[in-house]
Amino acid sequence: MALRVYDTRSRTKRELVPLIEGKIGIYACGITPYSPSHIGHARQAVAFDIIVRWIRKSGLEVNYIANFTDIDDKIIAVSSEEGVDFLEVANRNIEDYFEVMDALNVIRADAYPRVTETIPEIIEMIGDLIDKGFAYVANDGVYFEIDTAPEKYGQLTGQTLEMVREGAGGRVDETGSGKRDHRDFALWKSAKSGEPSWDSPWGPGRPGWHIECSAMSLKHLGERFDIHGGGSDLMFPHHEAEIFQSECCLGHEPVVQYWLHNGMINVDGEKMSKSEGNFWTVKDALQQVDPLVLRYTLINAPYRQPVDFNPVMIEDSRLNHGRLLRAYSEGLSLAGSGDWSDNGHLSEAAERLSSGMNDDFNTRVALVEVQTVAKSLRQMIESDSDKSDISAAVGWLAEFAGNVLGILPSDEKALSITATEAAARSEISSVVEALLEERESARQSKNWSRADEIRDELISMGVVVEDGAEGPTWRIE
């Protein structure tokens, strides 16, 4: 079945047809590393991680580029506030990014270009734009002139030049720059004293916000490429500016075949943002929740929908993920991971999951199938089913929950979960068994208060007792 993706520019789901047969180039806007990554960054990273995983699984070769905008106003602000070099600020936040995204099981991109390593290409592109009449040099930098290509306005957001003029309202006069029109945007910003800068034909300065992505995508993916992604908040002005720059510079359109935008993270129904005070860094979140549970939460809705990050959602994910993980690791240690292709139910589940993923990467539909398979695996384990059935279900989960969705730990780790549990169990086993024996005799003589007392004692040890038809069983919480 064909893979269809929602393209923001055409506002429709379209079949993904590679420019070069068998190959897909993806450029996704990463972060500006001026502060530690927040869960919105995580959502973006996870969304595109899964997109890349699925396209690869579909048999296409993917070249995935994610950038770091490692020089910008905010980085400069932090560096001057702290009195350290701007690169120190950028580097430590990039380190943080890799640390948390690795924990979230995000597969690394094929390249992570940085602005500071792309300055010559940026300068060349700006020069081209000036030569072709799309940009002009002002007293404080170089600007792209919107009026040279008005038809490209609103390609992603549907806004017209006039709308933005109105929307900008009184701010038009506040630009305080050499812009001819407030909607023009900076390609090159002249350095103020003390700011980091690079030499250019227009004097020392640094790139404007949008040009870096046009230059880096051109450098790494060429004059036309398949997918450009990023958060939906980047559609305007960032991605529309990229369309101006790339298409005007290269002289053809479209440069990008498909624009994919992930939805935002909301906290209690409102967009998460620093100004709202409802801000979570990834590390904040990881203090409370396992990384894979966080990942589960982030894919609990299709990537374009907003995800509301609230305690109920997290608890829900924790519960469901915990069950999945327990079933998986128990099944794995019991029967290993086997082939599932001969199993009718599992094949059907795989088909449903695939058609969900093929429909613009619907991870929510995929999770339903994962939950269903995990549930039947649990039942098989409890009913002592045939080992080959168990291993088939384990193999299925390894492939889809593991490789495709990335919500399972490595087998080694999964096995260590059951091993650790078993070890902890055997360590206190004799004490627990003795107490249970005493409790059983109390129960025999209908001494319920003594029986409950012992149960409470066990609970305080972290042991949960469950009476069944075959006598009591216990497990460690």
Added chain:
RNA sequence: GCACGGGUGGCAGAGCAGCUAUGCAACGGACUGCAGAUCCGUGGACCCGGGUGCAAAUCCCGGCCCGUGCUCCA
């Protein structure tokens, strides 16, 4: 105001023309001294008003409501 998304059971969230979504919660039953776990089962929804279909959560039109964007932002 304009643009883009969306409004589905108690909650989260699929489905996007006909056929049980799913999970959590609730309720009933089995099992229990009680509790828990498990199993079986049940009820319950498609914002409002029109329209087009044999048939509409699903398509069209008009409202209302919510989120995001229009400024740095994943």
